[in-house]
Amino acid sequence: MSSHIRQSFVMTRANIFSLPRRVSISLSMVLSVALVVCVLAGFLSMAKGFETALQSAGSPSVAVLLGGGTNQETGSDIPASVIRTLEAKTDDIGVARHDDGSLILSREIVVTVDVKPVGADAGRTIALRGMDAAGSSIRDNVHVSDGRLFASGTREIVVGDRFARELGLLVGETIRLGTVDWLVVGRFSAQGSAFESEIWADLDAVRSAFDRQGQVQSLRLRLAEATSLPLLQSQLSTITTTPLIAVSEADLYAAQSGRTASLIRLFGWPLALLMAIGATAGALNTMMNSVSDRTVEIATVRALGFSRLSAFMGTWIEAILLAAIGVACGLTISWLAFNGWQASTIGANNARMAFQLVVTGDVMLIAGMLGLAIGVIGGALPAIAATRLPLATALRSRG
Template sequence: MSIPLSYIARNLWARRLTTALTAGGLALVVFVFAAVLMLDEGLRNTLVTTGEYDNVVLIRRSAETEVQSGVDRTQANIVASHAAIGLGADGQPMLSKETLVLISLNKRGSDKPSNIIIRGVGARALTLRPQVKLTAGRMFRPGASEIVAGASIARRFSGAGIGETLRFGQREWTVVGLFDAGNSGFDSEIWGDADQLMQAFRRNAYSSVVLRLSDSGRFDGFKKDIEGDQRLTLEAKREQTFYSDQSLALSTFISILGLTLSVIFSIGAMIGATITMYASVANRVGEIGTLRALGFQRRNILAAFLTEAMLLAVVGGVVGLAFASLMQFLSFSTTNFQSFSELAFGFKLNAAIIVKTLLFSLVMGMVGGFLPALRAARMQIVDALRAA
């Protein structure tokens, strides 16, 4: 015979103030835990959606990022002639030779500078990145000192708005358009003509070559050809994999920091839950004795108090998760450890995070409530009724 759930819930309601305070402490811990998971998921989602699975990125062998890479013009031309590369409607290879440069810009209303990526791209860049859409103005003209900026860059940095000018590479560059990259990493970049940027910065090599194969299934053979060609010192990766790898260092840092904070805070929350449940047991000695006298077994008492603690944890978990879900409307920017440039991304909530968060709150409730529940279950009937 088990103790009804409605009876357990009424006990929590009868101690509304204590229940609210304990649930509030649990909610704060759950909020931190969920926020960290959402931040990590937002980072991963931003960098993974930056790349297209069907695209291939070529960078210098042993280089981990485009910033570290160099692909000279001769090698880029050799790659462009490979038979596996898809052709556009005009019969030209679906390929973009790109160069990456870091510049420092001040944020609007502040003298605080941050590194921003200037990406020189070829004429096929927009075709290769369908998630990038012009939202205002027009695309830059090849051969001109014109640039287009990611929408988030235009909002946050001085001189990056449409019609404004930026000075770098000993030139004045006019922002002629804004683009939206679907919350991918490209939102944190400024694009211009690759050849013009290479001249401005006196570079004679590209940073990478981005291309699309005529058949995605030919990737392994293409990779083998490129990396086995003695004329080339290049490495081939699927674009999605390439950008996903960029998230590892920052994602690991966020995960370790978040786990550390969650463990520290959860210890405090579990201690609070334990104290609350011990107080509940102490105030309900007579009730426990009555339940035992009515025929309820020790295991029923143990289960009832554990259920009470877990209900308390569920309330705290739902409240904490509800507040954490509001953070989806916020954006966050930090330094990408790989490129040393600013990267903007947001918090992202999904079903896996909801499940992990609620399980985490249940574990806190179970751990915090186990010892008090065990104490209640071990009470002798005579001692409990006498103490009442």
């Protein structure tokens, strides 16, 4: 081991062992770093959870067709003539077909409905999606977790697991959506994706209940292959009755998640950075206190021949270690408090979308790096101060 490393090791060890002399201020630094890490990890896990919920909902093998020049289901309208034109095409348009040659597609509309959870004062605005029978099978990673799917032409609904849990809905119960009662016949799981924030029902039943006869907002089409979207888009360009947009389901949800996740991060980062600046000032104060507390010790070993570098490293490593303890505390608290925490927000179609906060490895890495940066930056100046202690003055002090 080189002399410099041995010196730095001894200085660091001496600093760490002297921590009990300044436990309060050291603890305050640890806590302030932990707080910064918690705040940033909270925001990032929220953004990550939101992204995960939306992105896992989207499949690259499913196309979503929107009409009327909008790129969201709200405001979209697909005339029946367009659907007839598509169904009439017998050549390859990039869409998978049933055995009988018909296209695998689902006509869908979304209406927002207020549902009052059991025991709650206020209602929740939820997306009720009317779809054809093929609607659930077109979607990837969706399966009925309890009961069965709705039957055509009936006022039956299946509820996403996440909202079913939140609303306390059980199979066999009846709830009022709009002006009519609906029977809950099943629950479905979509691996925690945004689909689980919806209620699904038969298209005609929804159109009838909400006076939307004949309306179709979107078409979901199972692509023949994930690469078939351009072929479908070229086929759509021959239809001129209304502007049509075909996007992959994955891209549709990625665009939605990107905007909101960016917004969450836009709030989270400045707040965390402001707090980090405050924590850095705190770290600076803590470490200046540490240097002041160890003036005689630092001057003594310097007088014995220890290098400036060892004095610097001893103080700097102490700051980084304290920050690392703060990071460990912050990440542990974040994990326990945030990971798996259920949250909801207003998503697409102005309906509530539930998602789960996820404290992933990269969230922990980013929040942890910010916490460590507090120690690295906050400890640097006091470490430099430690190398500049006037040895003569320090040596005359009582140790």
